[in-house]
Amino acid sequence: MLGRRGFLCPLVMLGLLPRLSASLRPGSSLGWRSGALLGPSRGGRARLVGALRLRSGGMAAGATVGSSATTQGLSSEQDQHADRSSDGALDAIRQVLADQGLAALIVPTDDAHLSEYVADAFLRREFLSGFTGSAGTAVVSQDEALLWTDGRYFLQAERELSAAWKLMKGGLPDTPKVSAFLASNLNPGDRVAIDPFAHSANDAQELQTALAEKGIELVPAQENLVDSIWSQRPALPDAEARVHPLSFAGTSAEDKITQIRGDLKAKDACSMVVCALDEVAWLLNLRGADIAHNPVVTAYVVLTLDDVTLFVDEAKVMDDTVRAHLKEIGVRIRDYSQIVPAVATLAEEGAMIFMDPARTNYAIWSAVGGDARVSGASPVTARKARKNEAELEGMRNAHFRDGAAVCDFLAWLELRLDEDSPFDEVDVDEQITAFRAQREGYLENSFPTIAGFGENGAVIHYRAARPTAARVDRTKMLLIDSGAQYTDGTTDVTRTFHFGTPTQEEKESFTRVLQGNIGVDTAVFPENTPGFVLDVFARRSLWQSHRDYAHGTGHGVGAALNVHEGPQSISPRFGNTQKLEEGMVLSNEPGFYKAGHFGIRIENLLVVVAAGTSAPDSGNKKFFRFERLTHIPIEKRLIDVELMAPWELDWLDQYHRDVWHRLSPLVEDQTLEWLRQATSPLERK
Numbered sequence: 001m002l003g004r005r006g007f008l009c010p011l012v013m014l015g016l017l018p019r020l021s022a023s024l025r026p027g028s029s030l031g032w033r034s035g036a037l038l039g040p041s042r043g044g045r046a047r048l049v050g051a052l053r054l055r056s057g058g059m060a061a062g063a064t065v066g067s068s069a070t071t072q073g074l075s076s077e078q079d080q081h082a083d084r085s086s087d088g089a090l091d092a093i094r095q096v097l098a099d100q101g102l103a104a105l106i107v108p109t110d111d112a113h114l115s116e117y118v119a120d121a122f123l124r125r126e127f128l129s130g131f132t133g134s135a136g137t138a139v140v141s142q143d144e145a146l147l148w149t150d151g152r153y154f155l156q157a158e159r160e161l162s163a164a165w166k167l168m169k170g171g172l173p174d175t176p177k178v179s180a181f182l183a184s185n186l187n188p189g190d191r192v193a194i195d196p197f198a199h200s201a202n203d204a205q206e207l208q209t210a211l212a213e214k215g216i217e218l219v220p221a222q223e224n225l226v227d228s229i230w231s232q233r234p235a236l237p238d239a240e241a242r243v244h245p246l247s248f249a250g251t252s253a254e255d256k257i258t259q260i261r262g263d264l265k266a267k268d269a270c271s272m273v274v275c276a277l278d279e280v281a282w283l284l285n286l287r288g289a290d291i292a293h294n295p296v297v298t299a300y301v302v303l304t305l306d307d308v309t310l311f312v313d314e315a316k317v318m319d320d321t322v323r324a325h326l327k328e329i330g331v332r333i334r335d336y337s338q339i340v341p342a343v344a345t346l347a348e349e350g351a352m353i354f355m356d357p358a359r360t361n362y363a364i365w366s367a368v369g370g371d372a373r374v375s376g377a378s379p380v381t382a383r384k385a386r387k388n389e390a391e392l393e394g395m396r397n398a399h400f401r402d403g404a405a406v407c408d409f410l411a412w413l414e415l416r417l418d419e420d421s422p423f424d425e426v427d428v429d430e431q432i433t434a435f436r437a438q439r440e441g442y443l444e445n446s447f448p449t450i451a452g453f454g455e456n457g458a459v460i461h462y463r464a465a466r467p468t469a470a471r472v473d474r475t476k477m478l479l480i481d482s483g484a485q486y487t488d489g490t491t492d493v494t495r496t497f498h499f500g501t502p503t504q505e506e507k508e509s510f511t512r513v514l515q516g517n518i519g520v521d522t523a524v525f526p527e528n529t530p531g532f533v534l535d536v537f538a539r540r541s542l543w544q545s546h547r548d549y550a551h552g553t554g555h556g557v558g559a560a561l562n563v564h565e566g567p568q569s570i571s572p573r574f575g576n577t578q579k580l581e582e583g584m585v586l587s588n589e590p591g592f593y594k595a596g597h598f599g600i601r602i603e604n605l606l607v608v609v610a611a612g613t614s615a616p617d618s619g620n621k622k623f624f625r626f627e628r629l630t631h632i633p634i635e636k637r638l639i640d641v642e643l644m645a646p647w648e649l650d651w652l653d654q655y656h657r658d659v660w661h662r663l664s665p666l667v668e669d670q671t672l673e674w675l676r677q678a679t680s681p682l683e684r685k
Contacts, residue, residue, distance in 0.1 A: 001447045001481055001492045001563055001603075002152055002460060002551050002589070087164050089128050090145055092229040097142065103190035103216075104141040104182060105225055106207070109134065112197040112361050113277045113298070116564055117291050117447070120234035124226040127233075131160045133461055137178055141186075148178055151550030152460035155595060159459075179210035188215030196220040201357035201365035220363075237290035241297045241316050243325045244285045248488045248560055250390025253285045253329045256383070261305055263379035269354035272379075273343055274301035276359045278562045279380040280310075284331065287560070288316065293447050294562050295485055300339045300364075302346065307332060311339045340367050347372040356381070377567065384558070385568055386583040391489075391559035392607060395585065395629055398489025398560075399605070401439040403631040403659070404666035406482075406493065408435040410633075411674035417474060417499050424471045425451040425464030428480060436484045446483035446490050446563040453478050457496070457599030460551065460591075474500030477510075477598045477638070483563055492563050494589055494603035497635045508545070509592045510600050510638035515541035516590035517602045518651050520553065520570065520626070524611050527622040530577045531570040531586070538570070538590040541643075547592050554586040557605055582624060584608045604630035631659045633678035641684055653681045 097105060107129075111122040116134065125131070129138045129147050133156050136149035148168040149157050157167050169175050176184065182192055192211060194204065208218045227233060246252060260283065264272055274280050277296035281287055288297030299312035309332045310317070317323060317333060326333065334342065344367040347353055353368050356378040365373075387395070409432040416423055423431075428451040436442050452462040454476035464470070472478055476498070483492035496510060519537035531554065538553040552571025555564050567578040568586055580586075589603030606626035614621045633656060641649065656679035667675055 001450075001483060001494070001587070002555070087162055089226075089229060090140065090164055093128065093140055093225060094142055096225050096228060097140070097193070100193075101191060102193045102219070103186050104139060104192045106178065106192065106194050106198070107138040107140070107226055108198050109136055110198075111298075112363075113275055113300075114200055114359060114361060115277055115291060115294070115296075116562070117294050119237040119291050119298075121236050123234075124224065124230070127230055128226055129165060130162060131157050131165075132463070133157065133160075139178060139182065144185075146181070148175075155459045156461060177210075179207050183210050183214040183216065186211075186214070186216050189217075191217045191219045193219050193221050193225060195224045196363035196366065197361045198224075199362050201355070201360055201362050204362035204365075205357075237298055238313070238315065239289035239297075240319055241286050241288045241312075241322050242319070243321055244281070244287045244560065245487075246285070248390060248394045249285045250388035253283065253325075256283050256285075257303065257308060257329065259383060260303060260379055263383075264303075264305070264354055267354055267374055267376060267379075269352045269374040271302065271304040271346060271351045272354040273339075273360060273364060274303065274378070274380060275356075275361060275364065276378070276381075278558055278565060279359075279378060279384060281561060282384045282558075283380055284308075284310065284326070284329070286322070286325075289444075290316075293445055293485065295443065295560065296562070299336065302339075302342060304346075304351065309334055309342070311336050311342070340364055343367045354379075381565075381567055384561075385556055385565065386581055387559050387585060387607070388583065392583065392585075394486075394488030395490070395559055395605075395607070398441065398484075398486040399491055399629045399631060400662050400666060401441070401486065402436065402484055402491040402493070403663050404671075405436040405439045405442075405484075406432065406495075406632050407663060407667055407675050407678075408438075408671045410497075410678070411671040413472075414499065414674060415670065417472075422471060424466070424469040425453055425456065426466055426469045428472060428478070429464060429482075432480065432482055439486075441487040443485045443487065446485045446492055450479065450481035450494075452599055454598060455596050458593040458595050458597065460593060460599070462599075474498075477502065477506060477600065479599045479601060481601060481603065485560070485563075487560065489560055490558055490563055491630070492557060492587055492603065492605060493630050493632055494591075494601040495632060495635065496600045496602060496638065498638050502638050504640075506598060506600075507638055507640040508643065509547065509594070509598075510602075510635070511640040511643045512541040512545060512547060513590050513592050513600050513602055514634065514639065514652075515644065515648060516553075517588055517604065518648050520588045520590075521604065521606065521628065522625075522651065524623055524625045525580070526614070527624065528579045529624075530579050531568055532572060532574050532576060534570050534580075535572050538588070542590070542592060549591045549593060551591070553590055554588050554606075557585040557587060559585070580608050580624065582608050582610055585629070588626075602634065604628055628655070628658070631662045633659055633675070636678075636682055639682065641682065649682060649684060656680070 107125045109125050111118040125138045131147055133149055133153040136147055139146045145165045146168050147165055148170045150170045154169055161167055211218050280299050280301050281296050286297055287295040290296060290298045297316055299310055302309045311334050313336050340363055343364055347368040352374050353372055354374045357375050359378055429449040448463055450462055451464050453470040453472050456462050456470055457477055457479035477496055479496045481494040516538035520534055523534050523537055535553050542548055552569055554570030556566055556568040557563055558565045568580060568584045569576055585607045587603055588606050589601055591601035593599040606628055608624050609627045611623040611625040660679040
């Protein structure tokens, strides 16, 4: 599965990384005084914190962006139209902008925790634009409606956007960044609205700086403006939390807290705000179900040298086991809505608060003055990325069961083809999920399954739906990118198949992608090597035939957590200098996509492991290699053996021997026979 952050190459980077805003629960939203601005230049911290402390019903008088006096919403007829049609929503939001004297509104993708996937209640950009991709930023003015997204979504956006919208192909040389576009197309004195929960501190400050140079004001909305026109907005998530067992976590929450406190002391900080949901889950050994595909709980953590406070809807942590766990590790519980005033109070009391500007929303960031803030990369991010042995053992076992489930599915699929029984891409999605659900520890899919037949495979993040889903047969290639969340691990695998006779172009393209996968898989590299150094191994064979792909090669993967995590990646994005360290899990997924014809991607998950130490004349460096986690056969009908070197063919045969050894005890009957054939040695000419 292609990750959204820390994974895109320069050709597909967005001008502004998408961030999604989030209002607090009804009746407890934060108020913003009229004129309160982003940054210290307009009144300083005291004024801003005063605005942050205002609650619903206690707003200062005056024209406040998003205030109840100016945001009246739609008439019933207009409201229903907006819920049915993105163009109706577009008309409605423009009326809100006009009523409040705003020139433009920026609507990114994430929730208040800057999550990749969000609950339905926070799909605001999708509601407004009609674009369903997981990455993108919408900008609306009175004259234009624009949608920025990256190269993985160009084809999808072209299909989904109405004529009222213009697609901005992020990362291409002639596509400006969001901030540059607004600075060039608005007038001095114009006002651009954002939700302060919608952007990371980094993104908001970049916007503010670019617009201020042109005399344009960036204004925080007191409430999310899209919510004001979304009458049928889904309910907020209310799933209960659960304890992640120590047998899978490997390290107790108490020990993790102690480690992070040590990190804070080393940074001359005495407290920290943990905003990202996967970091909250990892730190406290909690899991949840608030967001589909992501086993997380909607909550914040404030960690000091003396205590830990979890800001959460208390209904989520009423289970006796969860309460006992939190009590045992000394966690206090406060209401989710109190996070901003609590952080502001902590700063006022003299605490030096560590915050990651890339992973903290701007509303929380702005509650702390610069003299009380220590900024840098989250120490939780780095520790979470380095898996311990218990986590890795859980990942291995989950992948074995997952591989067996996928083989069950593939045997079923071939049987359906032999029987000439009609089925489509949606059936593929449903059946592979059904086979996974039969395996021990299955919880849910780790992301929406991508099943693209023929030309749909070229839509990198394609999602099949009826009645447009393509029927699957033996005439074209089928790309399946899927994965699952298990109690002990997270999986993500892509395979591309052809069940008939592929063309020579298809075979050559597939083989070059496979060679790229093998190139990364077999890499051996010294300590302190950043991921971008390895990216060329994935592209070498494709480049030799003047082919390429518009996404990165590898993203980090969580252990029984989010399928995409940082800071590690493999991509041509030279700005990510994060070194690959022992215990990090990454995907290895080169691809090739011919628009209107086919798509190819081959993905395995890998873990960084030790490979020995160099001789003294080479500096006594530690060296690393990869261990494969994914065990699922690779399509042999698409391989052009003439293109492959003998050692590459040997690699494939050995991989298939490993797959047989691991999976044959876990399958039976027709799946066992299918697996025997799928893992047999490749016929060489």
